Amino acid sequence: MGEVPGVAKAHVGGQLPLSFFDRDPREVAPDLLGAILVSTAGGAVAGGIIVETEAYLGAHDPGSHAATHGMTPRNAVMYGPPGTVYVYFTYGNHYMLNLICGPEGEAGGVLIRALEPTIGLDTLRSRRAGRPDRELANGPGKLAAALGIDLTHNRTTLGEGDLVVYDSAVPSDPVVETSGRVGLSAGHELELRYFVADSSHVSRGRTGPPRTGRARRATHAREGAHDETR
DNA sequence: GACGTGATTGTA
DNA sequence: ACAATCACGTCC
Numbered sequence A: 001m002g003e004v005p006g007v008a009k010a011h012v013g014g015q016l017p018l019s020f021f022d023r024d025p026r027e028v029a030p031d032l033l034g035a036i037l038v039s040t041a042g043g044a045v046a047g048g049i050i051v052e053t054e055a056y057l058g059a060h061d062p063g064s065h066a067a068t069h070g071m072t073p074r075n076a077v078m079y080g081p082p083g084t085v086y087v088y089f090t091y092g093n094h095y096m097l098n099l100i101c102g103p104e105g106e107a108g109g110v111l112i113r114a115l116e117p118t119i120g121l122d123t124l125r126s127r128r129a130g131r132p133d134r135e136l137a138n139g140p141g142k143l144a145a146a147l148g149i150d151l152t153h154n155r156t157t158l159g160e161g162d163l164v165v166y167d168s169a170v171p172s173d174p175v176v177e178t179s180g181r182v183g184l185s186a187g188h189e190l191e192l193r194y195f196v197a198d199s200s201h202v203s204r205g206r207t208g209p210p211r212t213g214r215a216r217r218a219t220h221a222r223e224g225a226h227d228e229t230r
Numbered sequence B: 001g002a003c004g005t006g007a008t009t010g011t012a
Numbered sequence C: 001a002c003a004a005t006c007a008c009g010t011c012c
Helices: A025-031 A075-079 A121-127 A140-147
Strands: A012-015 A036-039 A046-056 A085-090 A094-100 A109-119 A163-168 A176-179 A193-196
Touching: A012 A036, A025 A046, A025 A109, A036 A109, A046 A121, A046 A140, A075 A094, A094 A140, A109 A121, A109 A140, A109 A193, A121 A140
Parallel strands: none
Antiparallel strands: A012 A163, A036 A046, A036 A163, A046 A109, A046 A193, A085 A094, A094 A109, A176 A193
């Protein structure tokens, strides 16, 4: 469905069954690396290869939205059936895409953190105008923006709405590296982040911010260009 | 390195 | 009702 002329989809295999997600998030998260996430939001096909994920568990995971306080209106979706899409809004700006894992009634999910863009590049580029290709989706907020994901996708099911995850047609056997999860005040010490070791499309390496290496050489050579106030 | 931005949540 | 928090991105 939704063929896109000119787009190489040769690497896309079959759709992952929902049973794929009926496991512990710590198993699903690394297994998703190399799979292909496709969005048809807004009527345009866009997607790429998943290169970075994080696992979130239930009540005993201090970094999870399901931690300690039980079910709330927001996190109730985390207790839903495997393959459910959980999108939430944070920092006043950003949407985060998660895929719910484990049996219904048990909270757990995987945050999709970064993508290597391969499908609908023109769409991805227009949604992330001005950024180089490696920064189209190298972070969870950027990824959601690039794929046109928002709260309308929350509580939908993979394969039934705008979002689908496909297996890779080519046997990709990426070298998986782990690290602590990013951006958490609690639970960041748990090594539940998984990423493709040699990918240049991840949000960061094992330590430290992205090695895009451009912030570093921002010498203030161009002082005179005073700008509109800010 | 510092802010914006607004929903969600626990607390008063 | 209120204030803290936040699974981030951008520009300085």
